[in-house]
Amino acid sequence: MENKIDWISLLLYALILVFGWLNIYAACYDESHAAVFDFSTKHGKQIIWIGISLLFALGITLISPKVFSQGAYLIYFAMLGLLVVTLFVASVTKGGQSWIDFGSFKLQPSEFAKFATALALAKYMSAPDIDYRQNRTKLLSWTIILIPAVLILLQHDTGSALVFAGFIFPLYREGLSPKILVIGLVAIVLFVVALLVNRFIIVGALLLCGLFYLFVWLNKRTRKHYIWVTVALLACSLYTFSVDFAFQNILQPHQRDRIYVLLGKTTDTKGTGYNVYQSKIAIGSGSVFGKGFLNGTITKADFVPEQETDFIFCTVGEEWGFFGSVAVIALYVMLLLRLVTLAERQYSRFSRFYGYSVVSILFIHVFINVGMVLGLLPVIGIPLPFFSYGGSSLMAFTILLFIFLRQDQERTKPI
Numbered sequence: 001m002e003n004k005i006d007w008i009s010l011l012l013y014a015l016i017l018v019f020g021w022l023n024i025y026a027a028c029y030d031e032s033h034a035a036v037f038d039f040s041t042k043h044g045k046q047i048i049w050i051g052i053s054l055l056f057a058l059g060i061t062l063i064s065p066k067v068f069s070q071g072a073y074l075i076y077f078a079m080l081g082l083l084v085v086t087l088f089v090a091s092v093t094k095g096g097q098s099w100i101d102f103g104s105f106k107l108q109p110s111e112f113a114k115f116a117t118a119l120a121l122a123k124y125m126s127a128p129d130i131d132y133r134q135n136r137t138k139l140l141s142w143t144i145i146l147i148p149a150v151l152i153l154l155q156h157d158t159g160s161a162l163v164f165a166g167f168i169f170p171l172y173r174e175g176l177s178p179k180i181l182v183i184g185l186v187a188i189v190l191f192v193v194a195l196l197v198n199r200f201i202i203v204g205a206l207l208l209c210g211l212f213y214l215f216v217w218l219n220k221r222t223r224k225h226y227i228w229v230t231v232a233l234l235a236c237s238l239y240t241f242s243v244d245f246a247f248q249n250i251l252q253p254h255q256r257d258r259i260y261v262l263l264g265k266t267t268d269t270k271g272t273g274y275n276v277y278q279s280k281i282a283i284g285s286g287s288v289f290g291k292g293f294l295n296g297t298i299t300k301a302d303f304v305p306e307q308e309t310d311f312i313f314c315t316v317g318e319e320w321g322f323f324g325s326v327a328v329i330a331l332y333v334m335l336l337l338r339l340v341t342l343a344e345r346q347y348s349r350f351s352r353f354y355g356y357s358v359v360s361i362l363f364i365h366v367f368i369n370v371g372m373v374l375g376l377l378p379v380i381g382i383p384l385p386f387f388s389y390g391g392s393s394l395m396a397f398t399i400l401l402f403i404f405l406r407q408d409q410e411r412t413k414p415i
Helices: 007-027 042-062 068-070 072-089 109-125 134-155 158-173 178-196 201-215 221-249 252-265 274-285 312-344 349-374 391-409
Strands: 091-093 098-099
Touching: 007 042, 007 312, 007 391, 042 201, 042 391, 068 072, 068 109, 068 391, 072 098, 072 109, 072 134, 072 252, 098 109, 109 134, 109 158, 109 349, 109 391, 134 158, 158 178, 158 349, 178 201, 178 252, 221 252, 274 312, 274 349, 312 349, 312 391, 349 391
Parallel strands: none
Antiparallel strands: 091 098
């Protein structure tokens, strides 16, 4: 007998969706176009996107979950093809080349590539003969992740490409060594430190750490320890000296400027740092309880660019205050924890892996979006799931979520 769709997840999804629309309405509010169903406005168009997304959600619940597992590779390769096409037909918008223009509306394939990659990776990792301890499995799984990520990077959509790093968490759940997580964390720390501190000082500090580990931390030292420490020191040193080259030649000029502003190396409240500067003013002016719905002076004056999309959270901070901001974050935390619970109760390895992929994608989006609005992370342009204005992101996130909820409906049946 088929289980009912998880109503707790549905309720949290609906609450985030409704509260998101209210804030889009506030961010775009214009007394001359105040009607809720004025489809010439962004809040009116968002109603259309919500309606279409709900139709997708309903359609997914009526489809057998086997369709997604059996057609995972087909969906994945179709999406790769669309990403390739995007490179040739997309027009350049705000420095990126990730939107296909269909006249009355635009489509961003990179948003849909996330759930397609999650399906393909779940399909591969759920094969009976798969063991993540084998090098072949590791190579193929990371290939599945990197191909769409590289295609998206070629579109100059760094934010969407970074989301694919989140697949490390479901892989960790399936047996990826914790050492990989440590290496990733060390790489991030060294990258940031290398932009702030002289490279030779960093190498000296690394050498001291290596000596401390060998002669103080370890009670017994073997030849193997000496070799591994030497290799690690050489790798970290080479990586440290390569940071500047990568920073200057891979990142776009505006991305470098944003990182410099974040790290405090430059101050540019009228240029690169303008968005974050105004965003923090808006959030700070909301104080504890906020100014009230439609009473945000900074929001109404349109001081914050992209305040209905990437910077929608600053509207929450100004009009709903600290408590409203905490409430939004709490809704996301509850949704993520609920999805983890659902993932852990799956009988199918495919469903479990896909469930953790959903959690990881949503978490990365929330973490980066809120972090950049608060000035804690560089601005890279990434929407707040189910909350920000935009048809592509809302539809893609809805499909991503409801495929998993559909899997959960039949969790007692092998897929």
